[in-house]
Amino acid sequence: xxxxxxxxxxxxxxxxxxxxxxxxxxxxxxxxxxxxxxxxxxxxxxxxxxxxxxxxxxxxxxxxxxxxxxxxxxxxxxxxxxxxxxxxxxxxxxxxxxxxxxxxxxxxxxxxxxxxxxxxxxxxxxxxxxxxxxxxxxxxxxxxxxxxxxxxxxxxxxxxxxxxxxxxxxxxxxxxxxxxxxxxxxxxxxxxxxxxxxxxxxxxxxxxxxxxxxxxxxxxxxxxxxxxxxxxxxxxxxxxxxxxxxxxxxxxxxxxxxxxxxxxxxxxxxxxxxxxxxxxxxxxxxx
Amino acid sequence: xxxxxxxxxxxxxxxxxxxxxxxxxxxxxxxxxxxxxxxxxxxxxxxxxxxxxxxxxxxxxxxxxxxxxxxxxxxxxxxxxxxxxxxxxxxxxxxxxxxxxxxxxxxxxxxxxxxxxxxxxxxxxxxxxxxxxxxxxxxxxxxxxxxxxxxxxxxxxxxxxxxxxxxxxxxxxxxxxxxxxxxxxxxxxxxxxxxxxxxxxxxxxxxxxxxxxxxxxxxxxxxxxxxxxxxxxxx
Numbered sequence: 001x002x003x004x005x006x007x008x009x010x011x012x013x014x015x016x017x018x019x020x021x022x023x024x025x026x027x028x029x030x031x032x033x034x035x036x037x038x039x040x041x042x043x044x045x046x047x048x049x050x051x052x053x054x055x056x057x058x059x060x061x062x063x064x065x066x067x068x069x070x071x072x073x074x075x076x077x078x079x080x081x082x083x084x085x086x087x088x089x090x091x092x093x094x095x096x097x098x099x100x101x102x103x104x105x106x107x108x109x110x111x112x113x114x115x116x117x118x119x120x121x122x123x124x125x126x127x128x129x130x131x132x133x134x135x136x137x138x139x140x141x142x143x144x145x146x147x148x149x150x151x152x153x154x155x156x157x158x159x160x161x162x163x164x165x166x167x168x169x170x171x172x173x174x175x176x177x178x179x180x181x182x183x184x185x186x187x188x189x190x191x192x193x194x195x196x197x198x199x200x201x202x203x204x205x206x207x208x209x210x211x212x213x214x215x216x217x218x219x220x221x222x223x224x225x226x227x228x229x230x231x232x233x234x235x236x237x238x239x240x241x242x243x244x245x246x247x248x249x250x251x252x253x254x255x256x257x258x259x260x261x262x263x264x265x266x267x268x269x270x271x272x273x274x275x276x277x278x279x280x281x282x283x284x285x286x287x
Numbered sequence: 288x289x290x291x292x293x294x295x296x297x298x299x300x301x302x303x304x305x306x307x308x309x310x311x312x313x314x315x316x317x318x319x320x321x322x323x324x325x326x327x328x329x330x331x332x333x334x335x336x337x338x339x340x341x342x343x344x345x346x347x348x349x350x351x352x353x354x355x356x357x358x359x360x361x362x363x364x365x366x367x368x369x370x371x372x373x374x375x376x377x378x379x380x381x382x383x384x385x386x387x388x389x390x391x392x393x394x395x396x397x398x399x400x401x402x403x404x405x406x407x408x409x410x411x412x413x414x415x416x417x418x419x420x421x422x423x424x425x426x427x428x429x430x431x432x433x434x435x436x437x438x439x440x441x442x443x444x445x446x447x448x449x450x451x452x453x454x455x456x457x458x459x460x461x462x463x464x465x466x467x468x469x470x471x472x473x474x475x476x477x478x479x480x481x482x483x484x485x486x487x488x489x490x491x492x493x494x495x496x497x498x499x500x501x502x503x504x505x506x507x508x509x510x511x512x513x514x515x516x517x518x519x520x521x522x
Contacts, residue, residue, distance in 0.1 A: 163391065169379040170388050177375040179359035180337060180368070181391050182438065 005135055006256045007249055012137070014228075014248030015145030016210070018241040019203035020221050021228035022151055023196035029235035029284075030172045030192045031087060036098040039222030040105040041197060045071055045204035046213050047109060050118055060120045064205040068198045075197030080190040087189070102218065109215035120208035144206045148244070151199055152237050158195075159237075168192060227270040233280030242281060246273065288351075290315045290473055291336070291367070291442055296346045296355075298331050298497075305331040307497045311475075313442065318474040320488035322481050324517055327494040329477045330372050333446045336475070337369040338362035349442075364393075368440035372447045372477075374431040376419035383415040385430050389437030397439030398470050404433040407463050425456035432463065436472075443472045449480045461487060481513065493517060 024038045035041075045067060052063035082101075086094040128139045159165040167188055171178040175185040207213060207221070224247060231246055232239025247266045254265025273281065289312040298306040306328045313319050321329050334340045336347055338359035346355035349365060357365070368389070376385050386404060395401075405412035408429040414422060419430050428448055435443055445464070449457040461483050468474060468487070478484035485491060485505040493501040493516035501508065501516030 163387070166380060166384050166388050167391055169384075170377040170391075173377040173379050174375060176339060176359070177371060177377070178388075180339070180363060180371060181388050181434070182360045182363035182393070183388075183391050184358075184360045 001134060002256075006252050008135065008137065009141065010249030010252035011245050012141035012145045012248070013252060014241070014245030015141070015148035016203070016206055016244070017224045017228045017247050018148040018244030019144065019151060019199065019206060021225040021232075021240045021244055022148070022155065022237065023199040023203070024222075024225045025229045025232070025235065025237060025240040026155065026199070027193055027196045028229065029237075030168050031189050032091075033083060033087065033094050033189075034098070035083075035196075036095060036222065037102040037105055037218075038098075038200070038225060039220065040102045040109075040218030041075075042200050042204050042207060042221050043213055043215060043218045044105055044109060045197070045201040046120070046208040047113055047118070049201070049204060049208060050120060053120060059123075060205060060209060064201060067204075068201045071197040071201045072194040075200075076190045076194035078197075079193035080186060083193065084186050084189055102222075106215050106218060113215060115214055115216070117212040117214040118208070119212050120205070122209055126209055140206070140210055144210070147202055147206065148241060151202060152241050155195075155199075155237050164191070224266070227266070230280055231270060231273045233283035235284045236280070236282040239280060239282035246270075288315075289313060289348075290317075290350065291475075292348045293332075293336070294346055294348065296332070296335055296342065298328070298335050298340055298342070300331075305497050306335070309494070309497070309499055311492050311499065311502075313473055313475060316471060316473055317490070318468055318476060318488045320484035320491045321475060321477045321494060322479070322484055322491060322513075322517070323494035325479070326496075328497040329494055330446055331497075332494070333369065333372075333444050333475070333477055336362075337367065337444055363438065366438075366441040367444065368435040368438050368442070369444040370428075370431045370435045370446060370448055372450070374424075374427045376427055376430055376434075378418065378420045380419055381416050382411055382419050382422065382430055385419040386411075386433050386437055389434035393438060395437065395439070399436040399439050401437075404436055407436075407466060408433060425452050425460065428452065428456075428460055429463070432460070432467075436467065441473060443467065443474045445474060445476045447477055447479065449478060449483055457483060481517075495519060 020042060024035060027033050027035055048067045049060055049063045052058050052066055053060055086097045126140050129136050159168060167183050171183055171185050171188045178185055227247055228243035229240055231243030246269055250269035251262045251266040255262035292312040293309055295308040295310060296306055297308060309332060321332060323329050335342055338357050342355035344353040344356040354362060354365060386401060410426055411429055411433060448460055464487055476484055476488060490504055491508060492499050493513060495516060501512055
């Protein structure tokens with residue numbers, strides 16, 4: 001019984017990793033851009049929510065709704081005025097620029113908020129649990145997982161049911177031909193990064209409610225997100241959820257055997273998948 | 288009055304000059320053909336008009352407005368659509384989605400819509416949910432033409448639409464071109480297949496090494512004229 005509970009906890013934890021990873025997966029899928037500042041943007045969004053909570057006295061769940069459009073605009077502008085200039089045949093320049101952005105963000109956050117670790121205020125709901133049969137599951141992990149599934153369902157609807165989604169896919173296939181259709185690739189990319197940062201904000205909410213954060217934890221979130229994306233197969237959103245779940249389950253199982261093995265077993269699971277399926281579990285056919 | 292005109296149009300790829308002062312004009316409801324051998328600059332000319340290659344504003348005029356410096360998406364919104372060389376369907380999109388993306392960001396208004404494109408190419412209606420790239424070469428070409436029509440352009444640029452297709456398929460495609468013409472579009476047709484181009488066009492320009500070497504109406508041009516203009520005199 002304890003094992004079943006551990007595995008379920010792992011699956012739910014996977015939801016958090018999938019939230020970390022979805023924005024990364026979206027941006028990579030559309031413009032082949034690897035954003036090394038992704039983890040730091042999650043931390044930045046967590047601080048933004050914290051500021052809204054402390055200054056305006058909002059509940060974190062309301063504050064996230066205010067933070068989402070702000071982060072969309074930041075993402076849009078970041079892509080339009082900075083990252084679009086790095087796109088091209090050379091894959092090194094986006095890596096260097098986002099690596100630099102990562103360092104700049106960490107230091108700016110350190111300057112603004114100090115190195116003290118912070119946490120979003122929780123209430124009784126966020127620490128409550130529900131019993132399902134003999135199992136007892138935390139409301140917070142359940143909420144995280146449901147949010148991750150909703151985000152991925154929402155993104156899939158956006159991709160396959162809307163005109164904007166068609167433009168995303170067409171631009172991802174061939175930006176020059178897309179511009180012959182009247183699409184402005186630069187704006188499509190900016191919108192994609194804007195949406196990615198909205199997802200980042202949702203991830204930041206759960207990060208801040210479930211654990212402490214400080215300006216330096218971004219890169220580790222980036223690694224988890226990366227591993228989830230790679231396990232799932234680059235550009236596949238459902239694959240990203242599965243990838244998050246695999247890391248989550250591996251971590252909780254590892255921790256159940258020996259608490260020191262938690263982080264390690266997640267990375268080992270990633271390496272095993274990479275050995276067996278180098279292109280991930282659900283690679284896109286036309287890459 | 289010319290609907291579209293190029294004025295001493297030049298184009299470069301890095302240090303390589305592909306066009307040396309090309310002047311062509313297209314009247315309302317007219318179809319012109321650009322013919323020439325491989326590397327003559329035909330596709331470069333089309334890409335310059337479509338805005339894929341940017342130029343001096345004055346190098347291309349449309350309804351007497353300079354449009355040479357506009358980007359491809361701006362040219363498209365002016366009512367000039369292109370069927371690119373090599374068809375360039377979007378592999379992630381189905382046949383129907385490929386057609387719909389041709390009308391991106393605008394309301395479909397005018398003669399051409401999904402229904403009329405499916406009337407023109409019935410096979411596409413049957414295969415609307417297939418991935419665009421799962422179709423045969425001829426069917427892919429039909430999707431590419433239909434996709435450009437979806438914006439109801441005033442000018443349709445067709446770049447090498449017969450390339451790599453069987454003669455029987457080429458006949459079908461050109462039958463459709465005749466119908467598109469009848470529906471009112473002005474067209475620039477770029478071809479290596481001279482006979483098809485001459486049959487559909489009111490006027491012909493022959494390009495060689497980035498220059499117009501011959502122009503006129505199909506009935507006034509002799510085979511020898513075209514031969515010389517195509518390959519250079521002395522062959």
